[in-house]
Amino acid sequence: MARKRVAILISGRGSNMGALIEAASGRDYPAEIALVVSNRPEARGLELAQSKSIATATIDHAAYKSREAFEAELAKQLAGANIDIICLAGFMRVLTADFAKRWEGRLLNVHPSLLPAFKGIDTHVRALDAGVKVHGCTVHFVVPELDSGPIVMQAAVPVLEGDDEEELAMRVLAAEHRIYPAALRLLAEGKLTIEGERVVVAGVNGGADRALVSPQI
DSSP states (O other), X not given: OOOEEEEEEESSSOHHHHHHHHHHTSTTOSEEXXXXXXXXXXXXXXXXXXXXXXXXXXXXXXXXXXXXXXXXXXXXXXXXXXXXXXXXXXXXXXXXXHHHHHTTTSEEEEESSSTXXXXXXXXXXXXHHHTOSEEEEEEEEOOSSTTOSOEEEEEEEEOOTTOOHHHHHHHHHHHHHHHHHHHHHHHHTTOEEEETTEEEETTSGGGTOSSEEOOOO
């Protein structure tokens, strides 16, 4: 079976992008990273992608009068590269509902919290302020509503006494690097089915599981 062609959208250093690229370098991985797109010309992740001989494109959102115009150019780049799946990796733009619907079931994001808790930004600070004992990350399908798509996979990490935002963020990021490639593998292998607001993973407990949740690390 042909490997799925993946585009990664970034805005910065591309930390999760790096984890996806490394995973996709394996011979048995069912997806290849075919394109990296940034909305910021200065994004450091572009250099990493280029060093791996991956095609890159810059679509500076500031040069477009509307989100629709920006996404029209993005759609051209994706079509030109014959992209099957999109992964958001620190992409700091809110996509329109039309774009999300057009890529429904083929558009993944990783969020630094155990959704539905702490949607939006500043998740680690908010988790510390709330006094939670367990934090983590979520890979989910993107839908028009922010951070609300069906959950594919989650990883929980402990919140330790004395943690600050940076320490907690690093622990969560390590978990993101583990589950994002695993979630993409499942999607590329055709093992994920969306039923309502839940994800069914084929082959997990006879396909009955609605989400795959990783153990604490």
